Amino acid sequence: MKRLFIACTVILSLAFFHSAALAGPIAVVDTNSIFEKSVHGQAVINYFEKLQNDGIKQLDGLETKRKQAEEKKDEKLLQNIESEMQATAYELQTKIQNQQDTLFNSISEKLMQTIDTYRKNHNIDVVLQATDTASYNPEIDITNDIMQEFNKVEFDIQKELKK
Secondary structure, three states: OHHHHHHHHHHHHHHHHHHHHHOOOEEEEOHHHHHHHOHHHHHHHHHHHHHHHHHHHHHHHHHHHHHHHHHHOOHHHHHHHHHHHHHHHHHHHHHHHHHHHHHHHHHHHHHHHHHHHHHHHOOOOEEEEHHHOOOOOHHHEOHHHHHHHHHHOOOOHHHHHHO
16 A cells, blocks of 8 residues: 555656646736836827817817807707717717727737747747736746837837728
C-alpha cells in the first residue's frame, strides 16, 4: 500500500512538473488603462465630449426659443419648439450611441490585434486581463508596452465612422 501511495505521488508530481514545464510565458495587460490613456482613447473621449457639448449648445438655443414663446404665450410655437427639442435630444442620443458602438468596436478590434501581434512577437502563450486577475507579479505586466505599440496603430475617427 505504501509503495502504491509513493508511486502515485511520484507519478502525480512528475505530471504536475511536466505540465508546468509545458506552460509558456504569461503576461498581463490592463486594457481599461489603455483605453483611457492611449492617444486613440483620448481622441475618442475628446470627440464625444465635443459632440456632447455641441448638442448641449443646440438644445440650449432651443430652450431660449422655448422661453421666448412661453413669454409671448404662443402655444402653437411653444408646442413646435418642445417637439423640436424632443426630436433633437433623441437624434443626438441615437447619434452618440451609434457612434460609440462603432468606435468602441473598432478601437477594441485594433487593440486586440495589437495585443495578439505583441504576444506572437514576444513568444507569450497567454495574455490575461489585469482586472480579471486576483494577483500577479508586476514584472509580467505589459500594459505600457502594449500602449506604446497601440499608439503607433493608425486610427482615424472619421474614417472609422464612415466604415
